[in-house]
Structures are given as C-alpha cells and as structure tokens.
Amino acid sequence: MEGSAPRRTRIQQEKRELILEAALEVFSANGFRGSTIDQIAEAAGMSKPNLLYYFRRKEDIHETLMQRLLDTWLAPLRELDDIGDPLTELRSYIRRKLEMARDFPRESRLFANEILQGAPRIMPMLEGELKTLVDEKAAVIKGWMRAGKIARTDPWHLIFSIWATTQHYADFDVQVRAVLGADRGGDGRFEDAARFLEQLFLDGLKPKGNTSS
Amino acid sequence: MEGSAPRRTRIQQEKRELILEAALEVFSANGFRGSTIDQIAEAAGMSKPNLLYYFRRKEDIHETLMQRLLDTWLAPLRELDDIGDPLTELRSYIRRKLEMARDFPRESRLFANEILQGAPRIMPMLEGELKTLVDEKAAVIKGWMRAGKIARTDPWHLIFSIWATTQHYADFDVQVRAVLGADRGGDGRFEDAARFLEQLFLDGLKPKGNTSS
DNA sequence: CAAAATTTTGACCGGTTGGACAAACGTTAG
DNA sequence: CTAACGTTTGTCCAACCGGTCAAAATTTTG
Structure with a gap:
C-alpha cells in the first residue's frame, strides 16, 4: 500500500505550493466567500482553468491550507x-x-x-x-x-x-x-x-x- | 435648518430598524462580501426590492450599522x-x-x-x-x-x-x-x-x- | 369616497463567479 | 519522428448577485 495521498510530479508539487501561497494571501485578506478563484489565480501568476487543474474546487484549496x-x-x-x-x-x-x-x-x-x-x-x-x-x-x-x-x-x-x-x-x-x-x-x-x-x-x-x- | 437627516415616516423607521436587525445577524455571521441582500431581506421578512426601497445600496446598510x-x-x-x-x-x-x-x-x-x-x-x-x-x-x-x-x-x-x-x-x-x-x-x-x-x-x-x- | 402619496412586488438586466471542457501546447520516451 | 502523457488556455455555461423599473397594492389625506 502506498497510502491515500495521490502521487504527484515535481512540477505539480511546485505549482500547488505556488497556489497555496497565493491563496493564503487572498483568503486571509478577504475571507473565503470574499475571495475569487480569479484573484488567487492572478496572484499565483496563472490562468483560472490552469489553477483548477491543480485544485478542482475552491474549497479544496481552503481545506488544504x-x-x-x-x-x-x-x-x-x-x-x-x-x-x-x-x-x-x-x-x-x-x-x-x-x-x-x-x-x-x-x-x-x-x-x-x-x-x-x-x-x-x-x-x-x-x-x-x-x-x-x-x-x-x-x-x-x-x-x-x-x-x-x-x-x-x-x-x-x-x-x-x-x-x-x-x-x-x-x-x-x-x-x-x-x-x-x-x-x-x-x-x-x-x-x-x-x-x-x-x-x-x-x-x-x-x-x-x-x-x- | 432641519439638519441633513431625511424626514421619515413611522413605518419607515420601523422597517429600517427591522432591516438593520436582520443585517446585523447576517453581516456578523458572514462578513460584508459573504452576505447577500437576499439573505438579509429574507431574515427581515421582506422581498429584495422592498428592502432596497429602504436602503438603496447594500453598503448603506453596512455603513448605518x-x-x-x-x-x-x-x-x-x-x-x-x-x-x-x-x-x-x-x-x-x-x-x-x-x-x-x-x-x-x-x-x-x-x-x-x-x-x-x-x-x-x-x-x-x-x-x-x-x-x-x-x-x-x-x-x-x-x-x-x-x-x-x-x-x-x-x-x-x-x-x-x-x-x-x-x-x-x-x-x-x-x-x-x-x-x-x-x-x-x-x-x-x-x-x-x-x-x-x-x-x-x-x-x-x-x-x-x-x-x- | 377619491385623489395623492407611500409601500410592495414581479420581472428584468448586466456583470461576476465557480466550474466544465475540448482543443492546443509542450515534454519525454521509444 | 511519433505516440503518450502532462500542462495550459480560450471558450462557454448556469447560477448568483446587486440593483433598476414600472406597475400593482396599500395606506394616508382631504
């Protein structure tokens, strides 16, 4: 058994880290409902669909954080x-x-x-x-x-x-x-x-x- | 001079009070951006356009509060x-x-x-x-x-x-x-x-x- | 009662938001 | 080269949201 954590490539690790850093900035300043995926994506320097490739739902980012x-x-x-x-x-x-x-x-x-x-x-x-x-x-x-x-x-x-x-x-x-x-x-x-x-x-x-x- | 506060009827006073009470409940629980006019209107027991008849903008409610x-x-x-x-x-x-x-x-x-x-x-x-x-x-x-x-x-x-x-x-x-x-x-x-x-x-x-x- | 003023509502609008999707792009291994 | 895989993007959508508006309902006033 490998455990339940999904396997991730190096680039996924890095991008996820980038997103979480950006999301911390945005969520902490505006709250969960007050923050938009677009804001986080922009702060992370990527497009919204690209962000959603790494975290499928807004709530997933918040939960991980x-x-x-x-x-x-x-x-x-x-x-x-x-x-x-x-x-x-x-x-x-x-x-x-x-x-x-x-x-x-x-x-x-x-x-x-x-x-x-x-x-x-x-x-x-x-x-x-x-x-x-x-x-x-x-x-x-x-x-x-x-x-x-x-x-x-x-x-x-x-x-x-x-x-x-x-x-x-x-x-x-x-x-x-x-x-x-x-x-x-x-x-x-x-x-x-x-x-x-x-x-x-x-x-x-x-x-x-x-x-x- | 009458001062800058607009004249209000008795019913306006009461309804405004009702709205502010409902808005306090909603805003304090969800924050400003996290709250919707519909939520406040429902909590105050009236329709959204009716609420907007007493406070023209969402921000006015918050400011008064x-x-x-x-x-x-x-x-x-x-x-x-x-x-x-x-x-x-x-x-x-x-x-x-x-x-x-x-x-x-x-x-x-x-x-x-x-x-x-x-x-x-x-x-x-x-x-x-x-x-x-x-x-x-x-x-x-x-x-x-x-x-x-x-x-x-x-x-x-x-x-x-x-x-x-x-x-x-x-x-x-x-x-x-x-x-x-x-x-x-x-x-x-x-x-x-x-x-x-x-x-x-x-x-x-x-x-x-x-x-x- | 009837006119005037106030209050309430349904329908609507433009902009935003979370999220889906397929196509395009890049990268790597055979 | 090319097939496979991972990544990125443009486009689109349905739901939601703040707010408008005209018409209807109600209350107030004469």
Whole structure:
C-alpha cells in the first residue's frame, strides 16, 4: 500500500505550493466567500482553468491550507512542557505565540476568519484534536498550581487569554497601528507588546510595594 | 435648518430598524462580501426590492450599522474616568467590556470582520476619533502610574489587552465553547472568564507569598 | 369616497463567479 | 519522428448577485 495521498510530479508539487501561497494571501485578506478563484489565480501568476487543474474546487484549496496551518499554529502549545520552571515555560509560550503573530499574520487572520464565521469547516477539529490538546496542557498547568509554582486560576481561560492577547497583534493589526500612530506603530510595536504582556501575565497591574487598601 | 437627516415616516423607521436587525445577524455571521441582500431581506421578512426601497445600496446598510455600533461599542472606554480608585475603575471597565461581549456578540463580530479585512470602511474613524479617545484615556492611565496607584506599563498595550481578552469571548465564541466542552462551555463561562480576568489583570500569575527564585 | 402619496412586488438586466471542457501546447520516451 | 502523457488556455455555461423599473397594492389625506 502506498497510502491515500495521490502521487504527484515535481512540477505539480511546485505549482500547488505556488497556489497555496497565493491563496493564503487572498483568503486571509478577504475571507473565503470574499475571495475569487480569479484573484488567487492572478496572484499565483496563472490562468483560472490552469489553477483548477491543480485544485478542482475552491474549497479544496481552503481545506488544504487549513490543514497545514493547524499543525504549525498549535506547535507552540504542544511544546509547553512539564520540564523547566513553570513561569519561564509560560513566558516563552507567550513569546513564541507573539512571534507567530508577527511572522505569520496571514495564517492568524485565515484562522480568525474561519472561527468568526462559525468554524463551519473545522468544527470537528476544534472539538476533537484541539480540545484534547488544551485539556492535556490545562492538566499540566493545574499541576504547577497544586505545586505552588504559579497562582491558582482557571488554566483554560489562561490559555484563551494568551491566544487572545497575542493573536490580537495579527488579527487587529490595522487597528493597533492606527491607534499607536506613525511613531509608535512601527516595527517596535511587537517588542513593546512583548514587554507589556510579560509584565501583565507575571505581575498584573497592582503597584509593586503596595498592599491593596 | 432641519439638519441633513431625511424626514421619515413611522413605518419607515420601523422597517429600517427591522432591516438593520436582520443585517446585523447576517453581516456578523458572514462578513460584508459573504452576505447577500437576499439573505438579509429574507431574515427581515421582506422581498429584495422592498428592502432596497429602504436602503438603496447594500453598503448603506453596512455603513448605518457600523455608525450606530461604534457609539455603543466605545461607551465603556468613554466612561473610564479619573474619579474613583484606579484599580476599581479598570476592573469595572474590564467587567463592562466582558458584559458587552456576552450581550452583544454580533456587534463584536461585525466589528472584528471589518478590522480583519483591513478596515476599508472605517479607517478614518480608527485614525481619528478612536485614536484620540485612546490617547486621552492612555494619558489618564499614565497619571495613575505616576501617582503610584497602578504598576508602570504601556497604557496603550494595556487597553489592547483588555479589548483582546474580552472580545475573544464574542469573536471566538465557537472555539471557546468547543474547547470548554458541554459541561463548562455553558452560560457560566462568562462568570469564569470574569473571575479569571480580574485575577490576571490585578495580580498576574506569580504565586502569592513567593519571591521569584 | 377619491385623489395623492407611500409601500410592495414581479420581472428584468448586466456583470461576476465557480466550474466544465475540448482543443492546443509542450515534454519525454521509444 | 511519433505516440503518450502532462500542462495550459480560450471558450462557454448556469447560477448568483446587486440593483433598476414600472406597475400593482396599500395606506394616508382631504
């Protein structure tokens, strides 16, 4: 048995890669329904029928893109390990997620688009693979709490808050840049965000040498 | 002078309201390009030409919806005042934003859709009204920091993180519910989130009576 | 009631979109 | 050269979409 993946020539591999790159650009900017095959074909430098020779349906492109995305997207969480200092481990998870928002904003937006529209194409994955992974890591975090290594809170909502704060810099990028303005909205914004998030997640907002009244 | 708003009969007021309600449902679920006038008309219980009698273009509906949205959406931030205890003030801002995510998830998703696609229709507002408001409130927060009432951080990124964490429960609702599962994903999830966010923003994750090693 | 004004509808139109298809083109192996 | 195979393109189509229009139905007004 050869497995179910169809055999592909070298040129097919390359062209499919080209199409997926173009489709990521278009889908992430316009959503699935807002994107046309023509747009993708043009971005990939080929004609529409030619594109349809490599992917028979528009949905096939989106599906392939989404499958690839999910692996790399969840990699940082998978790396969250029980070895090492818990606070350090969480800090580097936050850093990695923020780096992904900086380096792969299109992937983040593609994912956000899908979830926003009710996740019609990846619902089974959310309830299956994703839930399993999060539950597993929540158990790890709970262990750290029982050991007194980090404060006691809800691990699931902790993970949500890390996702939300980091992906915000990819998904809401135009808003972030508009509000920060020309001077502070440049490349340095990710370092500012990293500093802020580290402080937020470690120390919160209470002033340092000050017990609450 | 009567002002520039056109005079409208009672029935026009009602039908326009009906259409806007239906359009909010459809636009927030499918985005602007992903929604059709037919869908909105059907959701509003009228024919397409009839709908177009009240709003001449699809974009007019979206624009009206967006204008109304922005006022109510920014109301909590406008209320952030210099009077009262800073930590209490921030805590209730977070609570109000989370309540809005719970009570007006469609509005949140409509806004998220617009920003995700590059905010083509509200860019001037982001750079104008929104930036002005945020700058103003950031100055207030900076005052609190100078007075030693809250820890020193970046006020802009603080506001971003509040937006991100609270709106996450509206925009990524399906994911949140899928990950939490049937038992914890019910109505109680917003109270869990409120408790978690309060702790996160006030105390962070460091264990209580424990100086870092 | 009847005229006037407003609201609703069916039919229609031009442009776009996802996708099919056969013919043409290129490449490689015998 | 040529047959076989893989690739590319022009053409076409049916469905959909945003929007128009004139006529019909309804409501308001005198």
